[in-house]
Amino acid sequence: MSRNKFTHRRVFFYFLFSTSALVLLVTLFSIQVINDSYKLSAENNVIKAVTIYPERGYIFDRDGVLLVTNQRAYDLMVTPRQIKNLDTLALCDIIKINKEHFDKYLKRAKRYSSRKASLFLKEISKQTAAQLQERLYEFPGFYLQERTMREYPEKSAAHILGYVSQVPDYILKKDNYYKLKDNYGISGVESSYEKVLRGVQGIKYLVRDVWNKSKGSFADGKYDSLAVNGKDIELSIDIQLQKYAEQLMLNKKGSIVAIEPSTGEILSLVSSPYFDPNALIGRSRSPNFNRMYKDDNKPLFDRSLLAEYPPGSTFKLVNALIGLQEDVIFDGTRFKCDEGWRFSSKLKIGCHVHRSPLNLIESIEQSCNAYYCNTFRRIVEKYPTAEEGYENWRNHVLSFGLGKFLNNDLYNGRPGRVPTLDFYNRQYGKGGWKAPTVISLAIGQDALVVSPIQMANMCAAIANRGHYYTPHIVRKVDGLSLNDSTYTIAKLTSIDKKHFTTVVNGMERVFTGKHGTAKTARLKDIEICGKTGTAENPHGADHSIFIAFAPKDNPQIALAVYVENGGWGSTWAAPIASLMIEKYLTGKISNTKQEAFILNGNLMNTEDAKE
Amino acid sequence: MRKNKSVFANIDWFLVFIYLLMLLFGWLNIYSANYDEGTFDLFTMQAEPGKQLFWIGTSCIWLFFILLLDGKFYTTFSYFIYALMIFLLIGVLIVGKEIGGARSWYDLGNFSLQPSEFAKVGVLLALSKYLSQLNLTLDKLDTQIKALAIIGLPILLILLQPDAGSAIVFASLFLVLFREGIHVVYLAILGLAISLFVVTLKFEVNIAMIVTILFAGLFAYLLKKGKNSIKPALFSLILGLGFVQSVGYLYNDLLRPHHRNRIDLILGKIDDIHGAGYNLNQSKIAIGSGGVFGKGFLDGTQTKFNFVPEQSTDFIFCTIGEEWGFVGSLITIGLFMALLFRLIILAERQRSAFSRVYGYGVATILFTHFFINIAMTIGVMPVIGIPLPFFSYGGSSLWSFSILLFIFIKLDAYRMDILR
Ligand SMILES: [Zn+2]
Numbered sequence A: 001m002s003r004n005k006f007t008h009r010r011v012f013f014y015f016l017f018s019t020s021a022l023v024l025l026v027t028l029f030s031i032q033v034i035n036d037s038y039k040l041s042a043e044n045n046v047i048k049a050v051t052i053y054p055e056r057g058y059i060f061d062r063d064g065v066l067l068v069t070n071q072r073a074y075d076l077m078v079t080p081r082q083i084k085n086l087d088t089l090a091l092c093d094i095i096k097i098n099k100e101h102f103d104k105y106l107k108r109a110k111r112y113s114s115r116k117a118s119l120f121l122k123e124i125s126k127q128t129a130a131q132l133q134e135r136l137y138e139f140p141g142f143y144l145q146e147r148t149m150r151e152y153p154e155k156s157a158a159h160i161l162g163y164v165s166q167v168p169d170y171i172l173k174k175d176n177y178y179k180l181k182d183n184y185g186i187s188g189v190e191s192s193y194e195k196v197l198r199g200v201q202g203i204k205y206l207v208r209d210v211w212n213k214s215k216g217s218f219a220d221g222k223y224d225s226l227a228v229n230g231k232d233i234e235l236s237i238d239i240q241l242q243k244y245a246e247q248l249m250l251n252k253k254g255s256i257v258a259i260e261p262s263t264g265e266i267l268s269l270v271s272s273p274y275f276d277p278n279a280l281i282g283r284s285r286s287p288n289f290n291r292m293y294k295d296d297n298k299p300l301f302d303r304s305l306l307a308e309y310p311p312g313s314t315f316k317l318v319n320a321l322i323g324l325q326e327d328v329i330f331d332g333t334r335f336k337c338d339e340g341w342r343f344s345s346k347l348k349i350g351c352h353v354h355r356s357p358l359n360l361i362e363s364i365e366q367s368c369n370a371y372y373c374n375t376f377r378r379i380v381e382k383y384p385t386a387e388e389g390y391e392n393w394r395n396h397v398l399s400f401g402l403g404k405f406l407n408n409d410l411y412n413g414r415p416g417r418v419p420t421l422d423f424y425n426r427q428y429g430k431g432g433w434k435a436p437t438v439i440s441l442a443i444g445q446d447a448l449v450v451s452p453i454q455m456a457n458m459c460a461a462i463a464n465r466g467h468y469y470t471p472h473i474v475r476k477v478d479g480l481s482l483n484d485s486t487y488t489i490a491k492l493t494s495i496d497k498k499h500f501t502t503v504v505n506g507m508e509r510v511f512t513g514k515h516g517t518a519k520t521a522r523l524k525d526i527e528i529c530g531k532t533g534t535a536e537n538p539h540g541a542d543h544s545i546f547i548a549f550a551p552k553d554n555p556q557i558a559l560a561v562y563v564e565n566g567g568w569g570s571t572w573a574a575p576i577a578s579l580m581i582e583k584y585l586t587g588k589i590s591n592t593k594q595e596a597f598i599l600n601g602n603l604m605n606t607e608d609a610k611e
Numbered sequence B: 001m002r003k004n005k006s007v008f009a010n011i012d013w014f015l016v017f018i019y020l021l022m023l024l025f026g027w028l029n030i031y032s033a034n035y036d037e038g039t040f041d042l043f044t045m046q047a048e049p050g051k052q053l054f055w056i057g058t059s060c061i062w063l064f065f066i067l068l069l070d071g072k073f074y075t076t077f078s079y080f081i082y083a084l085m086i087f088l089l090i091g092v093l094i095v096g097k098e099i100g101g102a103r104s105w106y107d108l109g110n111f112s113l114q115p116s117e118f119a120k121v122g123v124l125l126a127l128s129k130y131l132s133q134l135n136l137t138l139d140k141l142d143t144q145i146k147a148l149a150i151i152g153l154p155i156l157l158i159l160l161q162p163d164a165g166s167a168i169v170f171a172s173l174f175l176v177l178f179r180e181g182i183h184v185v186y187l188a189i190l191g192l193a194i195s196l197f198v199v200t201l202k203f204e205v206n207i208a209m210i211v212t213i214l215f216a217g218l219f220a221y222l223l224k225k226g227k228n229s230i231k232p233a234l235f236s237l238i239l240g241l242g243f244v245q246s247v248g249y250l251y252n253d254l255l256r257p258h259h260r261n262r263i264d265l266i267l268g269k270i271d272d273i274h275g276a277g278y279n280l281n282q283s284k285i286a287i288g289s290g291g292v293f294g295k296g297f298l299d300g301t302q303t304k305f306n307f308v309p310e311q312s313t314d315f316i317f318c319t320i321g322e323e324w325g326f327v328g329s330l331i332t333i334g335l336f337m338a339l340l341f342r343l344i345i346l347a348e349r350q351r352s353a354f355s356r357v358y359g360y361g362v363a364t365i366l367f368t369h370f371f372i373n374i375a376m377t378i379g380v381m382p383v384i385g386i387p388l389p390f391f392s393y394g395g396s397s398l399w400s401f402s403i404l405l406f407i408f409i410k411l412d413a414y415r416m417d418i419l420r
Helices: A002-034 A037-044 A088-095 A099-112 A126-138 A169-174 A188-192 A194-198 A239-248 A282-294 A312-325 A360-366 A369-381 A386-398 A421-428 A435-443 A452-463 A497-512 A573-586 A592-600 B013-034 B048-068 B072-095 B115-131 B141-160 B164-171 B174-179 B184-202 B205-225 B230-254 B257-266 B277-288 B316-348 B353-377 B395-413
Strands: A046-052 A066-078 A118-124 A142-151 A164-166 A183-185 A202-208 A214-217 A233-235 A254-260 A265-272 A340-342 A348-350 A474-477 A529-535 A543-550 A557-563 B097-099 B102-108 B111-113
Touching: A002 B174, A002 B277, A002 B316, A002 B353, A037 B277, A066 A099, A066 A126, A088 A099, A088 A126, A099 A118, A118 A126, A118 A282, A126 A142, A183 A188, A183 A194, A188 A194, A239 A254, A239 A265, A239 A573, A239 A592, A254 A452, A254 A573, A312 A360, A312 A369, A312 A386, A312 A435, A312 A452, A312 A497, A312 A529, A312 A543, A340 A369, A348 A369, A348 A435, A360 A369, A360 A497, A369 A386, A369 A435, A386 A421, A386 A435, A421 A435, A452 A497, A452 A543, A452 A557, A497 A529, A529 A573, A543 A573, A557 A573, A573 A592, B013 B048, B013 B316, B013 B395, B048 B395, B072 B102, B072 B115, B072 B141, B072 B395, B102 B115, B111 B395, B115 B141, B115 B164, B115 B174, B115 B353, B115 B395, B141 B164, B141 B174, B164 B353, B174 B184, B174 B353, B184 B205, B184 B230, B205 B230, B277 B316, B277 B353, B316 B353, B316 B395, B353 B395
Parallel strands: none
Antiparallel strands: A046 A202, A066 A118, A066 A142, A164 A183, A202 A214, A233 A474, A254 A265, A254 A557, A340 A348, A529 A543, A543 A557, B097 B102, B102 B111
């Protein structure tokens, strides 16, 4: 208690606190109320993060022809808070919109944020942008953001290339890199190589004054980052061949897939109806997209990768090879054909009228159904149970790349279907089926389906006499070849090389034989090997199928052609395959009559689905 | 003696009310400093406003327990708590996490703990305990030394981290000794030392030495009436010269360049608004641009784009100044004045020396934080990173300030029970 005599010293504390508070208040009064320079400084310091968009990578074809490039476009951006003394009419006049739209767009921008810049009007023309740029100082709060749009000089290969659009919401949510309205590859190569093509965005922090003029970079650019341009890509596509294929498929539904057998590189990949990729850029994208989306012929659907058809008679080649490999047939094996194959009064597979019996080569040449029903039966019945025999057959089929995803660099794909044991056990009950039950597999029917690219690959495997390279579409990134073992290591089929000779000879006879199913499509100077097929179509005319490769020795191109509702394989698909081969190998066409027939052929329900 | 044993019996609601007002106003500004249109997750534990809400909630739990404990607890265990805090301060030097060149934090997984914040409570309890001994006077040298040692030990440990800001806060507890009767000369010496410090740095060591000699002469003249004036005058002259020299040494050789820059900037020796002055200049622009009424809640521009660093911790006053203007400054300073004056008034009405010393200590610590923090944001003081009590974001500081204050509220409520 003795120290209570110092109680008067509390006054010192009152004094200390009061004077300190006074010092602070006087200083604060001076900088907040009296001095205006800080207010100006604050306005001088409106900071704006400007995204530096990298240039998206170009895409070339295998010969260096430019397929995809960029064009400049300008977006008008707005930061609603920064709008001052706006002459609405003057601005509307320059950008050619009416007051009503103007109010709508501004409201939308405000709803997003009043402080952050957002899109006001997208992709305005170069002339308008130039006019606006000169007078931009009159419209504080508005600025032009340069961005790039894709451009497709060759007007071709839309399905392969895909398109670029605003980044979808689900990507925005999971990937921090993207901001609202950024470009994003939605399909095709643009999608599968998005990260390569897009580059890396840069950010520049600019300090701007009240008149929206840049006062240089913020904090000496300490927080800025440079944009890194996207890398260029070279595709394996031969754009001349691609465009020719598109011409051939005009007014037809279907697909052409051509592959270089020695590398697995895809030379052309056509899905028809197709469209000009330029239809999906800029402001015309959404009306065009909607129109095509509603089109009954489904131009947006990439048939070459996604359609799954029965392989039809082309599949007899595989059954012939399996039969040889399993030693159940040999070159000289002959089977009787009595306008088909009869198992019982109920079960019969018909055939066209021809001389009987035929040997293996002749059976390919004339596509005899009975021959393959017998062969398939022998293959399956070689084993004690149908299940074992079937499973063994199925494994051979799978080795041709059928019934599973190719796992390549394409944006899309389908596995197709080589029915499993389970599939048939479910359908017929375990032990409830035998080779004759599923005899349609012998001629590529039943539940067997494959995509056109799988068919082309199967053809390439035969062309290579027993192996294939996974089909792929990108050759080089940034000038460097892809040394991806997925594409450089050959995948072996389960068939020995020696068994291919007879089958390939048979395929040659399809063109050269007296009764060859594609003899009208034969080429004078090129040894082509092929096989017709017809896929039954319950909804209308059958689909016309053809696979072919050429030249017979050292093949340079293998392809599969599907023409929906084209009837017999020999009618449409075979001539198309032949024209493609001649075009690719020689660069010219000898049978111009046949070419004209194909080019003018129209198998579409509607008059003109292209554009 | 009243039989009212409620936890809230006799507590000073005025202090509690001011405390809650500060928490609310502080949180609003933290929210605003983090506010960025387009992000709506400010209430999660990933965002500062959400975390601060958690700290406020947990503080309230602490406070309830503090009020629940018997007032005797704090007097009984004060040395023990002090020892524990010293132990934590030693420990952090060994196992602490190094952030920005200082070992001031314990890393506890999701949270970090700053022991120097909590040490304030321990030091203040020990000082109160020591000074509350009957018949103790601060005239004696050994008493002075012991009292200073209680304060000095943690200062030493904190300087080793190093954390100059917290060290200054502890040093300010010297003012409590002044209230308890230490001779006014010490205060004068302290004042002179600070003046000399500034003079030395602002001008040259040589000029500061001349000033020192002049002061010593003045001192000798003033003491002439006394018995022996030569000895103390000479002593103070030598002490002063030594001090000036050591300040020069400290400044040139011990301070890190960025500290030196900050001091130079305040003293007007350098004028660089892009380098060291950048933070200060930006924080002044933010506060200055607020004007009289401010830009409005959430409408600040300067505190949103990271112009101002550490905008929700040490520089939270920038957001207040920008969005609430001079009115906001008045409110904030007014709240602190109300709090501090009330603390002194209550401290003086205590019957026990323990409670009184403690009350003064709380007032002194809060004042030091308040003054240095606001002064640095407006360029009156160099940038010394200490938080604004009850306003700044941060769990350790909010907890420790709350505990500090509520122990006093408990002691005050308990005052009637003492000596009965
Ligand atoms: Zn037949």
